[in-house]
Amino acid sequence: MIAACGYQCLRLYDIVNCTNPIINYEGIQKNITRLGFPEDGTWMFTGGEDCKVRIWDMLSQQQIRSFDCNSPINSVCLHPNQVEIAIASQSGGVFLWNVNNKEHEHLVPDQNASVQDVAISPDGKFMAAVNNRGRCYIWDLKCSSDQKLISEPKAKKMIAAHVRYALRVKFSPNSKFMVTTSFDGTAKIWEVPKFELVKELKKPNSQWVWDAAFSLDSKYLFTASSDGLCRLWNWKSQSIVREYSGHTKAITALSFRDEIICEN
Amino acid sequence: MATYNNPHWLLSHIRNSFISTDETGMCENVMMNQDLPKHFLQKCEQLELNCYPGLDEQSDDEDFDLTAQSFDIMFPEHNSYRFRSNTAQRLEKMDIARKKASRMKSIKVCSESSNDNDYKNFFVAKTELVPPPDNMKSLLTDQLIKTPVQPKNKFAQYAKYDGTSHTGIVTKKFKVFINMLPDDKRSYPLPLCVIADTKILDIIGLICYKCLIQFPGLVLGDVRNYGLYIAEDNGEMEALPPLDVRESFAKFKFSHFTLVERRSNSTTTSRNDYRTMSITSDGDYGGEGASGTERKPNTLNKNEIEIQKMFDRIEAPLYRTYRVYCRNFFFRNEVQLGVSGERIEIDPIPQKNSKLWKKQKAVSYNIDHIAFIELHEERTSKSVLRMWYGYPQQTQTQLTPNEAPATMSVSPQHLHSYFNNFKYYDFETDKITAQQILSKINCLLEIRSSFIHKEFLTERDKKKEKK
Numbered sequence: 001m002i003a004a005c006g007y008q009c010l011r012l013y014d015i016v017n018c019t020n021p022i023i024n025y026e027g028i029q030k031n032i033t034r035l036g037f038p039e040d041g042t043w044m045f046t047g048g049e050d051c052k053v054r055i056w057d058m059l060s061q062q063q064i065r066s067f068d069c070n071s072p073i074n075s076v077c078l079h080p081n082q083v084e085i086a087i088a089s090q091s092g093g094v095f096l097w098n099v100n101n102k103e104h105e106h107l108v109p110d111q112n113a114s115v116q117d118v119a120i121s122p123d124g125k126f127m128a129a130v131n132n133r134g135r136c137y138i139w140d141l142k143c144s145s146d147q148k149l150i151s152e153p154k155a156k157k158m159i160a161a162h163v164r165y166a167l168r169v170k171f172s173p174n175s176k177f178m179v180t181t182s183f184d185g186t187a188k189i190w191e192v193p194k195f196e197l198v199k200e201l202k203k204p205n206s207q208w209v210w211d212a213a214f215s216l217d218s219k220y221l222f223t224a225s226s227d228g229l230c231r232l233w234n235w236k237s238q239s240i241v242r243e244y245s246g247h248t249k250a251i252t253a254l255s256f257r258d259e260i261i262c263e264n
Numbered sequence: 265m266a267t268y269n270n271p272h273w274l275l276s277h278i279r280n281s282f283i284s285t286d287e288t289g290m291c292e293n294v295m296m297n298q299d300l301p302k303h304f305l306q307k308c309e310q311l312e313l314n315c316y317p318g319l320d321e322q323s324d325d326e327d328f329d330l331t332a333q334s335f336d337i338m339f340p341e342h343n344s345y346r347f348r349s350n351t352a353q354r355l356e357k358m359d360i361a362r363k364k365a366s367r368m369k370s371i372k373v374c375s376e377s378s379n380d381n382d383y384k385n386f387f388v389a390k391t392e393l394v395p396p397p398d399n400m401k402s403l404l405t406d407q408l409i410k411t412p413v414q415p416k417n418k419f420a421q422y423a424k425y426d427g428t429s430h431t432g433i434v435t436k437k438f439k440v441f442i443n444m445l446p447d448d449k450r451s452y453p454l455p456l457c458v459i460a461d462t463k464i465l466d467i468i469g470l471i472c473y474k475c476l477i478q479f480p481g482l483v484l485g486d487v488r489n490y491g492l493y494i495a496e497d498n499g500e501m502e503a504l505p506p507l508d509v510r511e512s513f514a515k516f517k518f519s520h521f522t523l524v525e526r527r528s529n530s531t532t533t534s535r536n537d538y539r540t541m542s543i544t545s546d547g548d549y550g551g552e553g554a555s556g557t558e559r560k561p562n563t564l565n566k567n568e569i570e571i572q573k574m575f576d577r578i579e580a581p582l583y584r585t586y587r588v589y590c591r592n593f594f595f596r597n598e599v600q601l602g603v604s605g606e607r608i609e610i611d612p613i614p615q616k617n618s619k620l621w622k623k624q625k626a627v628s629y630n631i632d633h634i635a636f637i638e639l640h641e642e643r644t645s646k647s648v649l650r651m652w653y654g655y656p657q658q659t660q661t662q663l664t665p666n667e668a669p670a671t672m673s674v675s676p677q678h679l680h681s682y683f684n685n686f687k688y689y690d691f692e693t694d695k696i697t698a699q700q701i702l703s704k705i706n707c708l709l710e711i712r713s714s715f716i717h718k719e720f721l722t723e724r725d726k727k728k729e730k731k
Contacts, residue, residue, distance in 0.1 A: 020368060023370075025371050026370050061369070063373070080393050082389060083388075099387050100387040122395065174395065174398065183269065216403075248430070249267075260400045260402060
C-alpha cells in the first residue's frame, strides 16, 4: 500500500494497481504536508496546514489522536522509539509530542523563521531542524527522568548551514552523518556528533535541492532537485554516479528503500 | 512551492493574481499592455530552463491548441461509425465513476478524535534501538559495483517527453521507422508515446534516446541532423519535406513517421560533418570514393547515397531561393535565383550604387527551356555555375512575353552564344550552395527530360567528336 498526500487530499493506493485510490479521506480543508507510518504499520500520522497532526488507526481507519499546534505544519517526523513525534511549524516552533500520554514540549529556536523540516537520528540521540533562514538547530535527546516525555530535548548547537532557505534535513541510517539541502542548489553532509561540514554536493547551475535520501550503508546519497533530475552521489568522492531523468517538472520529494544483503 | 524557483512561473502567477483579484479592473488596464512573463521569455530565449512547461504555449491561435476543443466533440477513428450522443457518453462516464467509487472507501475527516480510551495501550514504545551493523553492504552498493560503468545516453535530456510515465496529460501514440538501422531491422517501426505538445525537435531527440536504448551499437549525431517525415504504415515515405522542428507535434495527426538523416543543407553544417556521421555499418563500405571527388571514401555506403539521391528527387520540385552573383563581363550583380519545378527566376537585388548601370530586369525561364547546368569553375572559396538555356524553334512564337526570348534583350552583353541555339548565365556562389543548385536543377532536368535538354546533350557530343 502506498499513501499520497497533497493539495487538500489524502489518499491510499494499492501499490500493485495504482490507478485508483482504495481509500480517500474526505473533507480535508487544507494541504497535507507530511505523512508517515511507524515500523509495524498499525497507524499513520499526517500533518498539514490545518495546524493539526492526526493519528489514524490503519485497521479501523479512524482518527484516534490529534494534536493542535496553532500554526501550519511543515514537517512531521516519528522518533525511532515509535511513540514520540517531532513537528516543525511555520511559526518557528518545534514540538515534541508523546502520542501515548499526549504530553508535549514546545521549543522555539527562532521566532521569526519558519521551520522547514525536522529529523531525529535513527539512534534517537539527536534531533535536527532547519528553517527558512538556512539555519540548522541541533538538540540532544536524553532519556528523561520524569514520565512526561521519554526523551528530553536539550539545545546543543546552531549551525548556519546555508545562506538562505533550507529545505530538508535527514540523518544517515548509521546516525553518523546528517544531510541538509537548500535552495542554493547544494546538499551538505555534516558529521555527527560534532556537526561539522564534511562535504558539499553541488552541481554547477543546479537548482533547488528538495530532498535527499541515503542508501542503507550511508555511502550513497540520492538528491531530488528542481531541474527534474534525481541524482545518485557517491558523496564521499562528491561524484555523481547516476542521473535519473524523466520528470518534466521539479522533483520535490523522494524516498528510497534499500536492503542489507550481507555483513562483511 | 515547487514552482517558486522558476522566474517565468512567478511572473505569470503574480500577473494573473493581480488581474484576477482586482475587481476595479485597474490592474488589468495597467498590465494589459505589458506582458512581463513574455518579455522575460524573449529575453532569455536561449535558456530553456527558464520557461515553465505549459505556460509558454498560450497562443491566441486556438486552431492549434489541442485543449481548445470541446471534450464533447469526439471524432470516431473510422467514419463509418455513428456519433454517440452526449447523453450516452455522460451516462458511461457516470457509470465508470460509480464503479470507481464502489471500489474506493471514503473516510470523513472529523475534528474530534473518538474512542480515546480504546487506544490506551495501542502505542508501544520501543525501548531498545538497534543500530544497523557497521560493516554491512547494501543492495544498492552491491548493484552499483556489479555495473560500474553505464554508458550515458546522450539524449537523456529528451527522456522527459516520453508520454508513458505521465498521467493526466494529453499524449499521442505513433510509430516511427528508423532509416539509420540495418536493412533487416528497418522495416519494424518503433512504437512511441509522447506528450502531445512536444516540439518536433524534442520528438526527434526522444526517438534517438529510445533508439540508443534498443540498439546500443547505433551511432547517432546531433538531433538537428535528423528529419522527421510523414510515412505510410508500411514505412514508405510521403513525398513531403520533413516536419518543421519548431512545430508542436500535436498538429500532426499521422500514425506513422520515418526518421531520416538530413542532408547538410545549410552552410552551418560543414560537409565533412555529415559524412562522418555515417550511420549504420552493414559492412558495405568502400569503393564509393569515385562517386564524388571530395567525398571521403569509406565513410559513405550505398544506402546513404541512395537515400540522398532519393531526397534530391523528392525535394527538387520545391521552390527554393538562393542568393548568388550573376557574372556580367567584369561586373557582378547580386541576384536572387529562384528554382521551382516549373520555372527558374532570376531577380536582381537592388544595390545602393547601381544608378550608374542600367537596371537589370527580372527574368524567368520555363524549366523546359533550361538546357544544362554545369560547374564551370571551382576554387577553394567559390564556384561558378554555368546554366545553359535555349528555346526550340517551333515553339518560339508561343512563348509568353515575360519568358525567355522577350527578356533576353535586356542585357545582351552577358549572353554568349556558344552553341547555335543556346545561351548561358554564369552564377558565382560558395561551394555548398553551388552543389545544392547543381543537384537540384540536374534532378529537375532528369525528371522533365525536355527536348532542349536532349538537344543540348547531342549537340555537345557532336562538338566533342569534332574536336
